[in-house]
Amino acid sequence: MNVLVMGAGQLARMMALAGAPLNLKVTAYDVNSAKVQHPVTGEIYPLTLEQAVAAADVVSSEFEHIPYPVQAVCEASGKFRPNSTAIKAGGDRRQEKALLDQAGVANAAYRVVQTESEFYAALEQLGLPLVLKSALAGYDGKGQWRLKQQADAAAVWADIAAFMAGAEHSLPQAIVAEQFVRFDREVSLVGARNAQGETVVYPLTENHHVNGVLTVSQALPSNEALQAQAKQMFDAVANQLSYVGVLALEFFQVGDQLLVNEIAPRVHNSGHWTQQGADTCQFENHLRAVCGLPLGSTALVRPTVMVNILGEDYVDPAVLSLPSCHLHWYGKGKRPGRKMGHINLCGDTPAQLAERFLALSTLLPEAGFPEVADVAKTLA
Ligand code: ATP
Ligand code: MG
Ligand code: MG
Helix, strand or coil, X not given: CEEEEECCCHHHHHHHHHHHHHCCEEEEEECCCCEEECCCCCCEECCCHHHHHHHCCXXXXXXXXXXXXXXXXXXXXXXXXXXXXXHHHHHEHHHHHHHHHHCCCCECCEEEECCHHHHHHHHHHHCCCEEEEECECCCCCCCEEEECCHHHHHHHHHHHHHHHHHCCCCCCCCEEEEECCCCCXXXXXXXXXXXXXXXXXXXXXXEEEECCEEEEEEECCCCHHHXXXXXXXXXXXXXXXXXXXXXXXXXXXXXXXXXXXXXXXXXXXXXXXXXXXXXXXXHHHHHHHHCCCCCCCCCECCCEEEEEEECCCCCCHHHHHCCCEEEEECCCCCCCCCEEEEEEEECCCHHHHHHHHHHHHHCCCCCCCCCHHHHHHHHC
């Protein structure tokens, strides 16, 4: 089968690599250059979007910020999985919040803000601190403001107003003002739903961020109650969207309660550990779901941690001499802070993994691996 993926980044690349053994041929459409290309070699095919969609058996996506006209072409083909409603809910925080409310899943209290008076009303109604997020085009913590004290309100609004005035987007811009959640930790759930409505989910993953960017993800040892709570929310959201494919939910954990922070209608960075740590990796399960193949087991095979490589194109090859350590480069050009690759590290037991993680962290410089050494110490 031929699968055309909207977006030509590392997620499409890893889908292509996972699809090859199943004879699933993945082609990518780079929405920025409007070129159809091979997601691993970068070879360009002389095809328009319409021609590539017509030639594909299935059309899917590796990110949520796909221009609406491109989504319209995909949706009109009847082959788009997940559907455009799901992609749009991931790409516009207004639709995302409405979806979470419709699905009945807990999420941070919020107001949609477009004007100064709405901004001050939100401040009044939600209280401080506030997190303010651009409704459109946000990722890796970009397009966000924090408001901690009343005295800073005018300055923060001035920033936001300037941002909204300068935003280049075909849709009306807005801000989602959210109550600040004092979470104990951040976790995520990656799972898949097929066209028959069957769902499978991976074990919950604990996530660490630096400046809004994911640095470390670790598959959690089983916690049945928390896993069940997350699965219920996953099913509610996935069913609400008639979702087909891999979907990720990011949560704030407060005590033993989960609040959904946001959704990602695609394979997710916090699911990269599944390449070495799960029976079937998220990329293969996404392809299985969208191609109508049986879903694969999501069982944890062994304790696994994933470390992102940010803005660096070199890692000491000695990391490969650590047992069960695997390096995944994305073949991208070096830019400060850019996700360049990741490392998956496994152990036979949680204690062995913690020991290996500490050893790995000593080989990784702070530049490229912010706070990884600290996380490794806390897990040890
Ligand atoms: P991603 O790259 O995951 O798509 P994003 O840019 O869409 O990120 P969010 O996940 O919404 O942004 O926020 C980034 C981080 O900021 C969160 O992982 C969390 O650490 C923090 N954060 C976001 N919203 C809140 C909130 N309401 N309360 C407390 N912290 C928050
Ligand atoms: Mg996001
Ligand atoms: Mg996020």
